[in-house]
Amino acid sequence: MQRDDDKNFWGIPYGTDVTLEAFIHDSWDPTTNEIFVPKKFFGLGYGINLHAIAKKIGLF
Numbered sequence: 001m002q003r004d005d006d007k008n009f010w011g012i013p014y015g016t017d018v019t020l021e022a023f024i025h026d027s028w029d030p031t032t033n034e035i036f037v038p039k040k041f042f043g044l045g046y047g048i049n050l051h052a053i054a055k056k057i058g059l060f
Helices: 018-028 051-055
Strands: 012-015 037-040 046-048
Touching: 018 046
Parallel strands: none
Antiparallel strands: 037 046
């Protein structure tokens, strides 16, 4: 779950980007099957990847 280019504070990822692209990355990222992805959009913690959830329950 952790990549070298991710920002983190005491091991918890955070995002500082306030673009639409960063928001979409946090909620819909088809490039990974991880449900919890490190935040890119402004905030602390992980985003929930709805694409991965939909794929795991068989919607895709």
